[in-house]
Amino acid sequence: MAKPGRTGKKGRKRKAANLMIIVDQFEEFFTNPENFYKEAPSQDSQIVVNLVLETARIAIKKYSGVCCVHYAIRLYRTMFCFQGFTGVHWVFSIFVPRLKRKDLKQVIEEPAILSGNRISQRLIERVVYDIADGVDQLPILQHALSQIWLAADHGRKEMDLIHYAMVGGMPASELPDEEQPEFQKWFDGLPPVRQKYYKETGLNKVIEMHASVLYENAWEYYNNNHPGKGITQQDAKRIIALTFSCLTKIDNSRACT
Numbered sequence: 001m002a003k004p005g006r007t008g009k010k011g012r013k014r015k016a017a018n019l020m021i022i023v024d025q026f027e028e029f030f031t032n033p034e035n036f037y038k039e040a041p042s043q044d045s046q047i048v049v050n051l052v053l054e055t056a057r058i059a060i061k062k063y064s065g066v067c068c069v070h071y072a073i074r075l076y077r078t079m080f081c082f083q084g085f086t087g088v089h090w091v092f093s094i095f096v097p098r099l100k101r102k103d104l105k106q107v108i109e110e111p112a113i114l115s116g117n118r119i120s121q122r123l124i125e126r127v128v129y130d131i132a133d134g135v136d137q138l139p140i141l142q143h144a145l146s147q148i149w150l151a152a153d154h155g156r157k158e159m160d161l162i163h164y165a166m167v168g169g170m171p172a173s174e175l176p177d178e179e180q181p182e183f184q185k186w187f188d189g190l191p192p193v194r195q196k197y198y199k200e201t202g203l204n205k206v207i208e209m210h211a212s213v214l215y216e217n218a219w220e221y222y223n224n225n226h227p228g229k230g231i232t233q234q235d236a237k238r239i240i241a242l243t244f245s246c247l248t249k250i251d252n253s254r255a256c257t
Contacts, residue, residue, distance in 0.1 A: 168209040
């Protein structure tokens with residue numbers, strides 16, 4: 001067996017690589033009750049913070065090819081109740097401002113172009129128009145675009161308003177006249193239970209509609225992939241409800257996962 005760092009199975013020399021450690025939602029160490037309670041961090045959260053900080057110190061001091069990137073929305077007072085934050089040398093900070101209209105267009109259009117897909121300008125304009133101010137819409141936007149891509153035959157067609165309507169982003173009545181017959185033909189082929197989801201549409205409804213479809217069809221998906229071990233639709237719904245109730249907690253009278 002080849003020794004690590006020397007040669008691979010085919011005798012090729014392995015090249016050294018840098019390592020980037022991305023700590024997403026780092027601020028939750030200092031805001032979530034399970035990590036910080038009564039002015040003191042929990043033991044587990046302190047250990048994780050120590051590991052991240054020590055890795056960053058070693059990387060800076062020895063240039064070990066390791067880069068630590070911390071994502072945080074803002075500095076919290078509770079951060080400095082954790083041991084190790086006092087005296088930490090922050091190499092640089094990047095502040096990401098609220099995205100403007102032109103930035104949102106770029107966020108929508110450029111990934112599609114880079115991946116070889118096509119997206120109409122009128123769809124871009126409509127989605128940007130539908131993004132509500134003052135709300136973190138990027139996760140909603142990301143999910144909506146992925147669903148639009150699927151509706152456009154996995155990107156084989158140009159992503160357009162009709163696909164946005166298919167995923168529940170806009171009412172069919174607002175489609176251009178030439179696209180309404182195609183949408184109506186597609187809509188008539190849907191099961192009646194799914195047609196009911198289109199009574200309310202909008203960018204914020206795309207995730208809800210997708211979740212409802214998955215919830216209604218989970219039993220069918222399971223049975224197709226586990227022949228001979230089928231379950232009823234009622235049992236599938238009960239399992240999903242029980243699973244999500246185990247993943248959900250109540251924080252300040254709000255349900256969150």
